[in-house]
Amino acid sequence: xxxxxxxxxALETLRAAILxxxxxxxxxxxxxxxxxxxxxxxxxxxxxxxxxxxxHRRFDSGECYLPHLVMAGDAMTAASQVLESAIPRESIxxxxxxxxxxxxxxxxxxxxxxxxxxxxxAGFEVHDLGVDVKSSAFVTRxxxxxxxxxxxxxxxxxxRPYQREVIEELEAAGLRxxxxxxxxxxxxxxxxxxxxxxxxxxxxxxxxxxxxxRLVGIGT
Amino acid sequence: xxxxxxxDMLYSLAGGQAQGGLDGCSRRVxxxxxxxxxxxxxxxLSILDIAERTQKGPxxxxxxxxxxxxxxxxxxxxxxxxxxxxxxxxxxxVDDRLPERAFKAGVDLLVEQGVYCITTGRVxxxxxxxxxxxxxxSPNEVAVGEGRDARVMRQREVEGKEPLNFCxxxxxxxxxxxxxxxxxxxxxxxxxxxxxxxxFTEVDGREIVxxxxxxxxxxxxxxxxxxxxxxxxxxxxxxxxYPITTRAAVLISTMDATSGLRRGDGILTSVLPDLxxxxxxxxxxxxxxxxxxxxxxxxxxxxxGFCGGADGAIVEGVAKPLTAMLAYRAYVNYTGVEHVGxxxxxSIPLQPLNWARSxxxxxxxRYSNIICMAWVIPTSGPGTETNLLEVAIRSIEATINGANLxxxxxxxxxxxxxxxxxxxxxxxxxxxxxxxxxxxxxxxSELLGKLARMLEGRQPEPGMSIQECYDLxxxxxxxxxxxxYLGVKERLASLGLLFP
Numbered sequence: 138x139x140x141x142x143x144x145x146x147a148l149e150t151l152r153a154a155i156l157x158x159x160x161x162x163x164x165x166x167x168x169x170x171x172x173x174x175x176x177x178x179x180x181x182x183x184x185x186x187x188x189x190x191x192x193h194r195r196f197d198s199g200e201c202y203l204p205h206l207v208m209a210g211d212a213m214t215a216a217s218q219v220l221e222s223a224i225p226r227e228s229i230x231x232x233x234x235x236x237x238x239x240x241x242x243x244x245x246x247x248x249x250x251x252x253x254x255x256x257x258x259a260g261f262e263v264h265d266l267g268v269d270v271k272s273s274a275f276v277t278r279x280x281x282x283x284x285x286x287x288x289x290x291x292x293x294x295x296x297r298p299y300q301r302e303v304i305e306e307l308e309a310a311g312l313r314x315x316x317x318x319x320x321x322x323x324x325x326x327x328x329x330x331x332x333x334x335x336x337x338x339x340x341x342x343x344x345x346x347x348x349x350x351r352l353v354g355i356g357t
Numbered sequence: 358x359x360x361x362x363x364x365d366m367l368y369s370l371a372g373g374q375a376q377g378g379l380d381g382c383s384r385r386v387x388x389x390x391x392x393x394x395x396x397x398x399x400x401x402l403s404i405l406d407i408a409e410r411t412q413k414g415p416x417x418x419x420x421x422x423x424x425x426x427x428x429x430x431x432x433x434x435x436x437x438x439x440x441x442x443x444x445x446x447x448x449x450x451v452d453d454r455l456p457e458r459a460f461k462a463g464v465d466l467l468v469e470q471g472v473y474c475i476t477t478g479r480v481x482x483x484x485x486x487x488x489x490x491x492x493x494x495s496p497n498e499v500a501v502g503e504g505r506d507a508r509v510m511r512q513r514e515v516e517g518k519e520p521l522n523f524c525x526x527x528x529x530x531x532x533x534x535x536x537x538x539x540x541x542x543x544x545x546x547x548x549x550x551x552x553x554x555x556x557f558t559e560v561d562g563r564e565i566v567x568x569x570x571x572x573x574x575x576x577x578x579x580x581x582x583x584x585x586x587x588x589x590x591x592x593x594x595x596x597x598x599y600p601i602t603t604r605a606a607v608l609i610s611t612m613d614a615t616s617g618l619r620r621g622d623g624i625l626t627s628v629l630p631d632l633x634x635x636x637x638x639x640x641x642x643x644x645x646x647x648x649x650x651x652x653x654x655x656x657x658x659x660x661x662g663f664c665g666g667a668d669g670a671i672v673e674g675v676a677k678p679l680t681a682m683l684a685y686r687a688y689v690n691y692t693g694v695e696h697v698g699x700x701x702x703x704s705i706p707l708q709p710l711n712w713a714r715s716x717x718x719x720x721x722x723r724y725s726n727i728i729c730m731a732w733v734i735p736t737s738g739p740g741t742e743t744n745l746l747e748v749a750i751r752s753i754e755a756t757i758n759g760a761n762l763x764x765x766x767x768x769x770x771x772x773x774x775x776x777x778x779x780x781x782x783x784x785x786x787x788x789x790x791x792x793x794x795x796x797x798x799x800x801x802s803e804l805l806g807k808l809a810r811m812l813e814g815r816q817p818e819p820g821m822s823i824q825e826c827y828d829l830x831x832x833x834x835x836x837x838x839x840x841x842y843l844g845v846k847e848r849l850a851s852l853g854l855l856f857p
Contacts, residue, residue, distance in 0.1 A: 196661070202669075203662050203697070204427035207420075242571070242602035244475075247630055247662055247697050250423075267419065268475070292700070294530040294556045294772070295574070295601050298566035323700045323769055324530070341701040 144175050151184040151216060156191060158208035160215045167219035177220035178228070185213050185220075189259045196255070197343060206254035213258060233353045236279045237288040238266035239322075240299035245292035248322055251342040252288060259346055260355075261286075272302040279316050285353050288345070289335075291322040300325070301333040317352040321345050401494050402487050404642050407684045410481040411474035411636065422473045422480070423663045426631050429470045430669040437462040439668045439716075442709030448802035448809070449715040449757060456720035463675025463720070464488055466632070472680050475629065476636040483683070491683045497726035499651050499688050501551050503621045506586075506593030508550040510689055512728045513759040515719045516797050521788050522761035523548045524730065527555040528599055528625075529766045529775030531823075533577070538829045540585020542778045544594055545832055548785050551623065552586070553653075553764055554578045554599035558772070565601065572610045575601045579617040597623035597653055608641035612648045620649030626685040627655035628677050631663045634684045642685040654681030656690040657732060658717075660710060661697035667709040670694040674717035678727045691732040691763045693717055702736040702769035702817045705747065707809050715758045715798070722759035730763035731755030733784060738767045738820015739777045739827075740838050743812065745845040748780050750808050752787040753854075757801040762788060767820060774820065777827040779834045779842060786846070786856065793855035804852050811848070 147170050154162035170180045192209050195201040221229050235256050239249045246268050257263045264282050266274060279287050287307075289300045300320045307313045319337035320330050330338035337352055339345025417425075433439075437458040450456070467488050472481040497512035510522050526543040536555065543552050555578065558565060565574045575598065582596040598611045598618055608624060611617045618624065624645055626638045645652055658664055658673035671694065678690035693714035696706045714731070721727045731754070735747035748765050755762055765780040796804065823829065826838040834842060850856055 199661065199666070199696075202427075202660075202665050204424060204665065207424060242604055244603055244629055244635060247659055248700065250662070251697060293602065294558055295565050295571065297558070298564060302566070324771075326771075341698065341703055 143173060144179075147173055147175055148180055148184040151180060152188045155185065155188045155209055155212045155216065158205055158212060160208070160212045163212035163216040164219055167216035171219060171223045177223045180220050181217065185216060186260060188213075192258055193255060193343060193346070203250060203254060206251075206258050210254060210257040213260075232260065232262040233286070233355065234262045234264070234282050234284040235286045235288055235349065236264045236266065236275060236282060236284045237290070238270035238275060239268040239290045239292075240296050240303070241269060241271050242299065243291045243293050243296035244268045245290070245322070248292065248342065249290035252290065252321065252339070252345045255342050255346045256288075256349060259350065261349070272299055272306045275303050276306045276310060276312065280312070284316055286317045286319060286349055288349070289318065289320045291325065294324045297324055297329065300335070304334050319345060319348055319352065401490050402683060404639065404646060404684070404686060407481055407634075408639050408643070411477050411479055411634070411639070414471070414474070414479040414481050416478055417473065417480050419473070419475065419478065423631055426470065426663050427665055427669075429466060430664050430672050433462040433465055433672050434665070434668045436465075439671055441666065441668050442712045444708075446712065447799065448708070448711055448805040449754060449798045450712060450719055451798045451802065455716055456723050459671050459675055459716050460720040460724040462672045463679060464492070466672055466676040467679060470632070472684065473631070473633045474635060475633050481634070481684075488679065488683070492679065492725050495682050495688050495726045497688075497728060499728065501621055501623065501651060502593050502595035503619060504593035506591045506595075507621065508595065510550060510728050510761070512722060512726055513761060515722050515759040516757055517759055518792060518795075520548075520792065521756060521785070522550045522728075522730070523785055524551050524553055524597075524763045525549050525778065525781035526764050526766070526776050527553045528764045529555055529770040530557055530772045531555045532773055533557055533560055533581070535773060535823070535829070536581040537585045537588065539823065540582055541588040542829055542832055543781065544586045544589030544591050546778060546782055546785075549594065551595035551597055552582065553597040553625065554582055556599060556601055568604060568606060571601045571604065571607045575607045575611050576613070576617060579611045579613070583616055593621075595622050597625055599625055603637050605637040605640035608637065609644045612644065612650065618650050623651045623653050623689070625655065626652045626681075626687055628681045628684065630659050632673065632676060632680055634680070638685060646686060651689065652681075652685050652687035653689040653691070653730075654678065654685060654687035655732070656681050656687075657693045657695050659695055659697045660713065667694060667713040671713050671716045674713070675720050678721060678729075679725065682727065688726070689728045689730060691730040692721060692727065692760065693731060695734070699734065699736065699768050702767070705736050705743070705812050705815060705817055707750075707812065711750070711754055711805065711809075715754060718755075718758035718760045729758075729760040731758070731760040732763050733765040734768040735765065736768045736817035738771075738774055738818060739780055739823065740821030740825060740841070741818040742841050742845055743815055743818050744780065744820055745783060745842060746808060746812055748784055749787050749845065749849055750805055752784045753791050753796070753801060753805055753808075756788045756791040757796055757798055773824065774822040777823050777834070777838075778832065779827060779838060783842060787849065787854065790849065790854035790856045794853055796853075800853075804854075807852055808849075
């Protein structure tokens with residue numbers, strides 16, 4: 138019973154540090170988990186992954202903002218590094234990798250940023266290529282990083298075709314089956330996503346995250 | 358007079374070093390790029406000065422900029438005691454000291470942080486004198502259009518009694534089959550001062566993809582705009598190019614007095630969120646200065662983003678139009694505060710955004726020459742009561758805050774389904790009724806609170822396409838939409854708005 142209480146307390150301390158966006162406190166709390174001989178995988182599953190839903194609910198309700206997702210992501214990364222150092226390398230589950238960006242000729246960043254931060258705080262390794270990204274750059278970076286997902290944002294009716302162009306580039310390179318492609322943005326609809334052969338569509342950031350998790354078999 | 362107050366405050370902001378005296382805020386008119394300089398010692402930065410700094414300023418990683426922006430904005434929120442909106446506060450800001458603090462915070466943000474160029478990854482640093490010189494020397498009136506259709510866009514005063522400037526539509530997608538007819542309908546609205554363009558996915562049966570097609574589509578957009586205003590009998594009415602894409606070649610290709618942008622027309626060159634600029638838009642601004650078009654910038658801030666909450670968005674909301682003025686020489690700005698989720702149209706955003714918008718517009722109207730336009734972006738589509746209620750709220754608050762009225766448009770616009778001329782005309786009617794009722798911030802807040810309660814529990818409605826709810830040939834709403842519209846007007850009249 139005492140051990141159980143100690144474990145619960147340590148995990149709660151870690152979760153609280155993440156939810157206070159405190160990198161150093163999260164690192165220390167993770168070290169305490171390791172020092173007490175608590176299963177690091179349990180900590181990753183319950184304290185780190187467990188704080189993700191709370192964070193996303195806070196963001197959705199306006200209790201926290203994009204920078205808080207960044208800081209929480211930093212705290213999670215710091216804690217994960219400590220916890221993973223105590224796990225045999227072969228037992229560490231590989232992170233799912235996402236390459237994300239706003240398509241060519243489109244400078245809108247807000248929606249893309251939110252999805253990127255939500256993915257990161259949900260445990261994905263995220264490579265954000267920014268805005269006005271050429272289709273070939275998505276493919277190149279996805280190959281380099283061994284990505285699982287390519288996420289394409291756009292906010293203009295006239296830049297939608299570049300989402301399709303990325304899929305066409307993947308097909309031309311014989312890589313279409315290698316990556317899942319998800320799309321989103323103001324002018325994007327489920328019908329458009331289906332029309333261009335995307336694997337998933339999110340009407341907003343939360344749906345985008347859920348679709349990404351489903352496509353790589355996480356959680357849902 | 359508010360303008361004189363602005364000069365007094367700027368004197369103190371400059372640390373007692375007068376930047377030229379009261380004449381700096383006198384009303385001036387520019388025609389095209391014909392900028393009239395006043396007597397002044399501080400040098401106004403040119404667009405080329407800004408462009409040069411984007412090449413030579415300190416390098417910074419964009420992620421570091423984003424988080425630095427958050428920290429600096431948070432620091433300024435604390436330094437200037439920008440409060441959070443709490444339930445029970447008036448719907449609009451009624452604290453006369455807050456706009457001054459908000460304005461100072463916005464100026465400090467530019468001085469202490471600068472502006473970020475995403476093209477080069479460099480920071481454009483600005484001195485206080487440079488920022489204040491721009492604040493002083495920008496005009497608060499811009500002449501647009503030509504001939505008998507020429508109009509003057511004016512800065513308004515908080516609780517001002519003068520009628521609002523008005524852009525009725527577009528910034529929304531329409532197919533080429535409808536394009537000239539839709540433009541004609543917007544141009545037929547007598548109060549229209551200018552019309553912004555629109556985008557589309559196909560032209561001449563070809564998909565718009567790649568720069569060549571984008572340039573062609575840009576020129577077609579302008580040709581349709583010119584055709585539409587001619588058909589409405591207003592050939593001199595100003596039009597604004599809505600970027601098909603924001604590549605410099607696309608923007609510059611529209612400058613063509615015969616069938617594109619004339620010197621009295623405008624072009625949309627928006628500052629990006631988190632005070633970011635980039636080279637294509639800068640290049641277009643350089644070309645505009647030479648050719649003569651005026652510029653308008655989308656300069657609202659986004660609560661929930663890197664500026665933080667609504668309090669931080671107030672600080673960025675002040676700094677962003679000042680950035681547009683400095684970097685792109687955009688004197689007309691659609692201003693205020695939105696939320697990062699607004700474009701998803703999954704809920705109807707109200708407070709604290711309405712209050713934050715009022716602080717920003719009051720600050721800009723009192724302490725700068727920025728010509729504020731309120732972007733009326735309902736989360737419900739046209740043809741619905743919810744859309745009209747959302748439009749009414751935005752129109753009333755704009756009138757009281759001293760903003761003008763800019764293109765009502767569904768926040769998640771779909772092809773041919775983003776707007777109709779009815780919401781545009783309704784927007785003007787509501788604004789006029791607000792002026793007739795002489796609503797000040799206090800009484801306006803009470804009325805707006807009641808209107809907001811009508812939206813409680815509602816979800817955004819997708820609405821109808823323009824053909825479903827509006828008769829473009831006869832320029833009138835379809836009967837069902839007219840019934841909804843009359844019902845909303847009746848409800849507004851019962852709350853105290855004075856319709857003729």
